[in-house]
Amino acid sequence: MEYVWKFLGNFKMEPKLVSSLGIKYPARRGHPLHGGDIWLNEKSADEGAEGLWRIHDGLYDLTELISSHPGGSEWIRMTKGTDITEAFELHHLSHTPEQLLPNFFKRKANTQRNYPFTFHDDGFYKTLKRRILPEIDKMPRRYVIQSEMIADTFFAAYMVTAYLAIYTGSLSLCFLSGVILSYLGVIAHNFVHQKDNFRMYYLDLTLLSSREWRISHALSHHMYTNTVNDLEISQLEPWFYWLPFKKHSLMKYIQWVYAPIVYSLIFYGLWIKTLITNIRVRGTVPLLTFLPFVIPIFSYVTTDRSFSQCMLMFLFITLSSSLHFGFVGFNAAHHHPDIFHDGDTIRPKEEMDFGVFQLDTVTDRKDINRSPLLVLTHFGDHALHHLFPTIDHGLLPFLYPVFKETCEEFGLEWRCTSQMDLIKGQFLQLTRDINQKAPKKLKILKWN
Template identity: 65%
Template sequence: MYKQETMEIYKSFFPEISKTCSRKPIKGLPQIGSSLGIKYPSSRDLPLHSGDIWLQGKRADEGAEGLWRIHDELYDLTDFISSHPGGSEWIRMTKGTDITEAFETHHIQETAQKLLPKYFEKKASKPRNYPFTFHENGFYRTMKRRIREEVVKIPQKFVRQSEMIVDSLFISYVLTAWLAAYSYNFWIGALAGVFLSYTAIAAHNFFHSRDNFRMHYFDFSMLSSREWRISHALSHHLYPNTISDMEISSLEPFFGWLPYKKHFLFKYMSMILGPIIYSLLFVASWIKTTISNVLVNGHIQWETLLPFTILFVQYFGTEQSFLSCVIIFSFIIGCASVHFSIVGVNAAHHHPMLFHDGDAPRPEEEMDFGVFQLDAVADRKEINSSHLLTITHFGDHALHHLFPTIDHGKLRFLYPIFIKTCEEFGVEWKCTTQLDLVKGQYQQLGRDVNELQPKKMKKIVE
């Protein structure tokens, strides 16, 4: 029943600062202002872009006073760390920061809201750094109430389908990686790279939720699930296309998607250098994460060693020399890195029709969190029609940004509520083609100024 109803909808509606942080910023990076009024992040231009350093910058900027800030109140969640259903890591690493957006989007049901009074400490002494609102009868919370009632009705079999997909992709990666080494065949190695890329993208569905073993499939790519819980889930997802979005800042100045005055070379050379940067992304991310773990945390996370278990499988499972296995393994990682980057960069966010910090902002009364997310996100018609495609290509992107902890297997059944609420409030859902997003990504790289004016809502709740 769910599948049939959803397809009908598709047919009808497709339109504390450490010594590391005391280093001087990189010279030559543009000081980009925020048209949203967000304070320029303390750690944004430091040489080492890492999640832990980004969090340290938030602690310096957000007036949480060493506690956890939610809206304009401060809470001491210390005693709750070990009992947090989603895992202790989420609470521990966000101490001293404003977790308003994370709290709102990660808790669909009301259980967490009811627990908060027990941990209340005091009112915050400073205004919030972010302009986003969560009015009870506003766009986001209205949709959240409706989603809350519907999501529990969706059968769990669709979640199990997501699990089967990512398990199958991971097994396919291991087998093809071994076979590529066994036969020393680079065509099979390229196939293994594609399987690894798809495994990482599908595993991204799982690191958004409570701790689970499938989230660690992501680590086999040389990216870090823990690092991405910060840079992606806590940064990009909550503040997309703003100066607080690590997925924007960590690729500057090679990719300058925000509309600031750019040097001619950075506007157009990025289009040429892209494939080179893509091929190095996984390895560079692994090096950065490892250095950050040592300098900031004082140790290496065990997950960063997972990628190399495949190298040992190749070496001990074949008669190839260690050097041959290293060559094949490196080739696989490079292919996966290129594929993952191409999919990710062109998935949803970089197009002249989407808001980028520096564009004309909405008026204060329209700064609903959900409305802002839809201003900065697009979906692709050809991707959203399939569970397999959405989980392996960052599909159902708007709904995923609004409710990131809901499994991709369930998201597609929430479109009737999503579209109804968008129509009720007059909020635009941007849905285009993959080709248009690819072209738009390059157009956005070349833009110095973007005078984008968001469409005015027809229903405003102040």
Template identity: 55%
Template sequence: MDMSKIFHSSLGIKYPTLRDHPLHSGSKWLKGKNVDDGAEGYWRIHDNLYDLHSFIKLHPGGEDWLKLTKGTDITEAFEAHHFTSMPEDLLPNFFIRKATQTRNLPFTFDDRGFYKTLKRKVAEELEKLPEHPKNRSKYLTDALFSLYVTAFISAVRYRSFSVGILAGILLGLTAIAAHNFFHQKDNFRRFYFDFSMMSSREWRISHVLSHHMYTNTISDMEISSLEPFLWYLPAKRHFIVKYCSWLYSPVIYGVLTMVHFLKTLIQELLDGGSGLSFTILLPFTLPLLSWVITGQSALFCIVMFFWIIIVGSVHFGLVGVNAAHHHPQIFHDGDAIRPLNELDWGIHQLDAVMDRREITGSHFLVLTNFGDHALHHLFPSIDHGLLEYLYPIFLETCKHFGVEWKLTSQLELVKGQFLQLANEKVNSEPPKKLLHTKL
């Protein structure tokens, strides 16, 4: 089915070029943005074009972020990832000219609006926060990875598929915890994610630059890459998707990481192999190490490897797909929108997310279950361990602007996710109108 002929964004976003390419790769998504964003081969921020070539090697977050986004509109990413005035002060040095094309995205960043107001308060608060929560995130993630390696080798050594299940769960927990680190400046812990057979570099595109910036819109890769098997936007869908997705979803979860690996490998080969990196080999170091240490046959090591990968993939899929974004009461592109003067990017993030009361409040659960999801979407580069300290400021600012923070149960989100898969009707009621109060 050609979705471009049946779906029109209620936000007015042009149907993304290459959105429905069979690979659904980050590379294709970026090429599509090069066509759609009016960046003219430069980096676009709001309505200005900048030439950041000379700054690539100086970028504090690492070179990848600027290399990947050349020729695209990076307005949302620029606003969401910088807290000091320094980046904005540096921009005039790289200014080329005004963009000739209007922005493809409708989101605003008014200085007196919700997001910029909240960000200023958060920037001040960050200077007062302790370091130990960030260190705890590192220790917990290191411990999970170490336990995964130990469980993997033990599963092979004792030929135990039960221990293999434990290893798979530990792999899922490790991958989710490592997600905290590929949002941040370059660091080695982001590579823990690659042991799941998924690529941290690819996820920096599909998750960080796409999903986080354009959540639940037609430009969100975490929506498009699951189509047509899991279809979350409100549109006419095949009756199998509508009525049977709850039956075959676990199968999709089970092959999620392996399909992602094959997709990444194919894309890198199509790109001439120049992008082939050592990270694509990381998952296979564990069966090799187990073979060397335990003396078990190579065939059994491979069988156990895929058993553990499948278990880890199911765990990752169950947690990730049911974490925050899919429920009939959550905004999905196609639903009625707020008035145009209320399309603040931060408000959109809250319209497209729900938090789970069982997860919020525990550092370990937040780190390993995509917790504190609203705050994480608003400030993705802030370590998960620090998010709990931001709730007083966050809730106060929500109250001032009349913005709703939706809190529900894990069970309700799981049920809501399947209701949304069966939902063909747009939500005709826009999110609640803003009602400002005095601070």
């Protein structure tokens, strides 16, 4: 294993990227096994937390909170030694954590933060956050229950269709089951952001890891969207290059050709990578790693199908699911030539409010945001979700009046385009190799 690790460590295919935001380039970003735990280790080395938890320019010892943290112990445990400023600001929607924080203060940090984002009290994000807090208490609980019922329905539908697909040997049923599983994974993403709950483990059925997703998606992508420190971007290199740099002409367009193949293999590729890094970095393999295989094993025990037949049908289900998930996820909100990507010209330093940055890196889709079902299954209401990721998707529509009013007050643009425009834009972004002078505006579609 040590030989394999060293061999893989020497196998790097990195673009020549420079962060226009001034973020330090992660040392092992090009490692083929670059994943959650390696990413956290890099943060620990780069962010001046000195083995503690850094929030803004203060160092805090949150050890005693590990067992009592309302959101779950894992959030605190795995972020030890890192800068959690963005996570602290986004994940807490009451004043209580802020009031308790001084009790855990140890000392001031000796280095500047690695990230340029600000959270000034009179800035856009903090102002919006103060205004939505009273709205949260008014939101009807039934919309959270609706999200939970949708998740449970898709879970049941997947279990039934997957079993029937293996039992009958129907490839059509396998494909249908794969699409349902893909949607179940997208829905589970809503619950991964929240405090520990059983529905977040629906994601593990896809071969993805809920723990890994909390790192790569919640702690990396949501905090450092479209930057060199966005793990969801770096994990897909060298297959897809969304960040702008000088690209060979062949590289630009060949990505379009093999995209469906890569989409189909994402689940298995990330499952294998997570398995190896769990063994190598953590020295353990969580039982959840093998949760997806409950379906083929149960089918083998309860039907007359051979084990190889069960596994072959399960392979077709998960390949179909991965293909669909890739198509939905990569065309959801973030990749378009008119959306900011690290390497593009940035706003002036005084305008680097975190909420403003999020609006620069995301756009919404009019044809998705109309339906609670489509929102849950297609990463809808994406701007508000990036600003307040722990709020259930079913409640986000209630925030729009305050959100729009605050955007107008600060002179900000809430961008919305069509799904088709984002699909075309995502493929065009793969070919972009120049730094745009200033963020362009997407076509705005008026809402009724």
